[in-house]
Amino acid sequence: MRSVAVAATDGMLHFELALAYEVFGNPPAAVTTPWYDVAVYGTHPVRVGRFRLDPDHALDRLVDADTVLVPALADVDADPPADLVEAVRAAHESGARVVSLCTGVFVLAAAGLLDGLRATTHWAHTDQLAARYPRVTVDPDVLYVDNGRVLTSAGKAAAMDLCLHLVRRDHGSVVANVVARRLVVPPHRAGGQAQYVTTPVPPQDDHPLADLLPWVMQRLDQPLTVEDLARRANLSSRHLTRHFHDVTGTTPLQWLQTQRIRRAQELLETTDDSIEQIATAAGMGTATTLRRHFHRTVGVPPDTYRRTFRP
Structure with missing residues (x-):
């Protein structure tokens, strides 16, 4: 799972995209095994928040990646871009592990990758996800859901939890703890924890x-x-x-x-x-x-x- 592709499109939120780069793009000094190769894939220069981002590769190259990350979308009322949905579907069919961060889940759902599976997203959008995609079992009370080759996270900090979970799957608990310590975050929060804590x-x-x-x-x-x-x-x-x-x-x-x-x-x-x-x-x-x-x-x-x- 060395190559990590960040699937980018206009209107994505920069927090989740930057978070993915921070986790997968910076190998810990103590790690001697090969680390991830991270690149941005898109059809054209995209607007991410207030920033302009030039993709490294075309969107149709997602099929070459081991892991595809879909960051959060700002506008969940509109249908996700058709070219992004198709590229993510093709990557999954070619064997890639596909991961959504926060509202990126709407892309996975539109691609049909979540039909019959559990999934989650930011608690503010779980009702909308369930209403639009009734074949998806939406769980509003968890931080992330791991279905093997398809994974989804709740919002913001939960995206960090899922990224660290992937590092733990790929490199083990010791390495994941090193990454968490560098980022000054808890080394592990189980996916089944409640995403909304009352205080x-x-x-x-x-x-x-x-x-x-x-x-x-x-x-x-x-x-x-x-x-x-x-x-x-x-x-x-x-x-x-x-x-x-x-x-x-x-x-x-x-x-x-x-x-x-x-x-x-x-x-x-x-x-x-x-x-x-x-x-x-x-x-x-x-x-x-x-x-x-x-x-x-x-x-x-x-x-x-x-x-x-x-x-």
């Missing part, structure tokens, strides 16, 4: 879970329950759950499960420990339990994941 995420050291979350991360190998977390935070279980949703957009158990899976990924990438040892270190109990949850979350068994990132 803004507070500063890192100024919320009710500021002491609890690091404490949990140091004890992932231990059998922790919601009651254990509530007792440590001096909160009732009900109040703990409310604070978790406000701060992380998910429940305590879902957050804990995600951290354990990520710990298992890191150990699979960086150690020769057995699956049983990793299951214990990640707090999953047994190798059977780890394999079941890992496969369901990551999409492949732990052994396959290890072979991918530790040849």
